[in-house]
């Protein structure tokens with residue numbers, strides 16, 4: 001916010017007169033307000049539509065009280081209706097309506113970067129193993145999350161890297177209703193219910209319907225790709241680990257997708273445009289959905305001008321048969337992508353100890369698990385329960401980002 005304050009003192013407004021160039025420019029000049037100190041031009045229509053007065057924005061609910069379409073296209077200020085003060089810009093419109101735009105408000109909307117700074121949005125940091133290990137907070141103590149400034153760091157870590165180990169998560173309570181995995185998820189965000197329940201078990205059991213519940217190697221994948229909206233963040237809490245092996249592997253698919261974009265742009269385009277079907281047809285359920293392997297944002301980024309990578313959708317164990325019409329180039333592109341995911345140095349490996357939990361971005365970071373066998377005697381489950389038992393749950397990003405923005409703003413004001 002310091003940058004905005006500096007700008008506000010030198011705010012200087014110019015009502016541009018019609019220039020000699022194209023009619024478009026002439027129209028812009030007579031229908032907008034240019035503020036050279038902000039290097040920004042605000043159309044009158046935008047200004048009137050964005051008026052923040054109590055008649056235009058409800059003073060307590062902050063809901064907008066008119067529609068954009070209610071603003072006439074030819075609206076303009078009165079002659080000498082624009083007045084600059086120390087604090088901002090006053091506009092008296094031909095309709096008689098009076099608006100005031102604080103300098104900070106105009107500075108916020110002067111550029112996509114300024115608006116992103118206002119929203120305290122965090123850029124994702126693609127990583128390989130080395131970069132992740134040296135990231136801000138690869139691991140954190142569970143009790144630390146009770147402290148607001150540590151919670152802020154944890155949220156920042158998950159937004160930037162999409163992966164964090166949480167240590168010392170009590171494993172006494174094992175019920176779905178009161179388990180600590182749930183508490184952890186709720187500390188960070190908002191639980192996402194799925195047909196597996198709000199919390200669920202990954203236990204070593206025999207004859208499982210799901211490959212995750214057996215002791216075989218489980219390759220890199222993402223969960224619930226057969227949903228239209230797969231869950232964003234996943235918590236896995238280790239309640240019991242009495243086995244040999246069973247290490248967790250994590251790979252940043254965003255890093256691999258970035259490499260594809262840089263080095264193999266044609267393959268990247270194929271992966272971003274070829275639908276891959278996923279399904280779960282089992283156990284009284286029938287789910288299916290198709291996603292591109294690399295999912296781009298719907299709209300171009302306002303700064304880069306291109307569609308950015310929104311998500312990666314990669315989950316070989318849950319893939320349905322590809323459409324027979326899938327072009328041969330797709331197979332070659334997917335092969336290159338898989339090679340990047342398997343490249344040396346990209347995998348972060350971690351064996352969850354009892355009371356460890358891991359939190360990761362299921363739309364970005366792939367997870368896998370190596371095979372394992374009983375540590376004590378190779379004779380299956382212990383007398384008093386499974387020998388490997390993880391409790392899992394999902395939570396969505398919105399409320400985590402909400403907490404993160406509020407905490408960052410407090411930190412900036414010295415209130416944390």
Ligand SMILES: [Zn+2]
Pocket residue numbers: 051052053054055056057097098099
């Ligand atoms: Zn107003």
